[in-house]
């Protein structure tokens with residue numbers, strides 16, 4: 001992370017600590033409540049520049065016998081960390097995601113995820129994610145990611161027709 005960072009300012013319209021965060025897109029694989037096969041993550045603003053979520057680890061998420069698939073865990077981090085830019089305003093997309101898998105995460109447990117903005121420089125937002133199984137002093141995974149702010153309307157313009165919600169987006173209500 002660079003040494004010279006911008007000041008972080010909470011967006012006046014973002015969720016307050018404890019309040020839900022609006023999904024990126026109702027059919028987003030991570031947070032969309034209408035995603036047919038998604039993680040259906042419900043996220044809440046936390047203290048400072050953080051977002052929290054809980055994810056029950058279900059059988060369909062299995063990778064190794066009885067434990068979560070690494071890609072599912074990475075997706076959960078991507079989405080929770082990808083929600084943190086909302087706290088300061090702009091839409092942003094992942095350009096870099098690094099995950100440390102520290103302990104097996106068993107099916108049947110509830111994964112507690114917390115993501116936080118570590119800093120911002122220009123369009124780059126540096127974030128960290130931590131996951132535990134109920135004891136915050138014993139993390140089971142950690143992630144670091146860089147998100148780059150975008151003009152959502154322009155960024156998705158070329159692809160929006162492929163969305164399951166293309167009609168709504170084209171009608172001028174892109175929920176990103």
Ligand SMILES: CCCCCCCC(=O)SCCNC(=O)CCNC(=O)[C@H](O)C(C)(C)COP(=O)(O)OP(=O)(O)OC[C@H]1O[C@@H](n2cnc3c(N)ncnc32)[C@H](O)[C@@H]1OP(=O)(O)O
Pocket residue numbers: 024078079082091092093094095096122123124146148150152176
């Ligand atoms: C709307 C919210 C949805 C959120 C969903 C949850 C998060 C996601 O899963 S997003 C999906 C996955 N991500 C993507 O599809 C993004 C694909 N990438 C892109 O479209 C482009 O790289 C884009 C638009 C982000 C940036 O491109 P562009 O606008 O040309 O900017 P560019 O100059 O390349 O990069 C901006 C800055 O980021 C830096 N950067 C870009 N990629 C990286 C990288 N991999 N690592 C480190 N830094 C990077 C650049 O060096 C540059 O830094 P600086 O401003 O200091 O010069």
